[in-house]
Amino acid sequence: MKITYFGHSCLKIETNQKTLIVDPFISGNPKASAIDINTIKADYILITHAHQDHVLDVETIAKNNDSIIISNHEIVTYYEQKGFRGHGMNHGGSNDFSFGRLKAVNAIHSSSFANGVNGGNPFGYVIEANNKTVYLAGDTALTMDMKLIPMFFKLDLAVLPIGGNYTMDVGEATVAADFVECNRVLGVHYDTFPPIEIKKEKAIEFFKERDKTLILLDIGENVTV
Ligand code: NI
Numbered sequence: 263m264k265i266t267y268f269g270h271s272c273l274k275i276e277t278n279q280k281t282l283i284v285d286p287f288i289s290g291n292p293k294a295s296a297i298d299i300n301t302i303k304a305d306y307i308l309i310t311h312a313h314q315d316h317v318l319d320v321e322t323i324a325k326n327n328d329s330i331i332i333s334n335h336e337i338v339t340y341y342e343q344k345g346f347r348g349h350g351m352n353h354g355g356s357n358d359f360s361f362g363r364l365k366a367v368n369a370i371h372s373s374s375f376a377n378g379v380n381g382g383n384p385f386g387y388v389i390e391a392n393n394k395t396v397y398l399a400g401d402t403a404l405t406m407d408m409k410l411i412p413m414f415f416k417l418d419l420a421v422l423p424i425g426g427n428y429t430m431d432v433g434e435a436t437v438a439a440d441f442v443e444c445n446r447v448l449g450v451h452y453d454t455f456p457p458i459e460i461k462k463e464k465a466i467e468f469f470k471e472r473d474k475t476l477i478l479l480d481i482g483e484n485v486t487v
């Protein structure tokens with residue numbers, strides 16, 4: 263699984279000859295201005311929740327690629343009514359896709375669209391593909407539900423929000439890493455806006471002191487699991 267960082271919480275995941283785009287928010291992110299969304303390929307678009315900083319570029323990318331939009335029932339219905347292709351799920355459900363297997367797990371957050379439409383309840387996901395397993399926490403608080411994940415999965419990477427204010431912060435993310443039993447963490451949802459700015463070197467050191475690795479990618483950089 264090759265995971266490329268497109269800024270904020272947006273990732274490109276390539277596995278089994280398929281490309282997934284997670285939570286596309288690029289055209290509204292000045293830090294990601296080097297990325298042209300019209301060049302992005304996506305067989306699937308994976309959405310954790312309906313907030314603008316996770317769905318802004320869904321329609322452009324889906325239109326360009328005829329992508330299948332995967333999310334909760336409400337978000338998928340919203341896009342299906344606009345003519346897009348989708349696959350709705352709900353908490354605790356799993357499904358096999360052409361890229362691998364996906365499970366929708368709990369996230370403690372909210373999920374309205376910018377226009378006020380109900381975006382259902384927020385998801386995290388566990389992706390299993392090519393014998394690798396990755397947890398995408400989505401926007402979430404630290405929650406005891408994370409302890410369910412290692413009862414069923416042996417994770418190779420946990421993608422956790424670390425910016426605070428809207429989600430858990432760096433300190434809580436180290437506890438989340440313990441809860442999901444994965445010491446290799448890719449940090450997301452930081453530095454995009456003033457309320458979620460972090461001190462990157464301090465964050466990396468904080469993880470290191472707890473025998474964990476915090477990976478912070480520059481926009482366009484990738485990590486392979
Ligand atoms: Ni959010």
Ligand code: MN
Nearest residue numbers: 313315401428
């Ligand atoms: Mn967010």
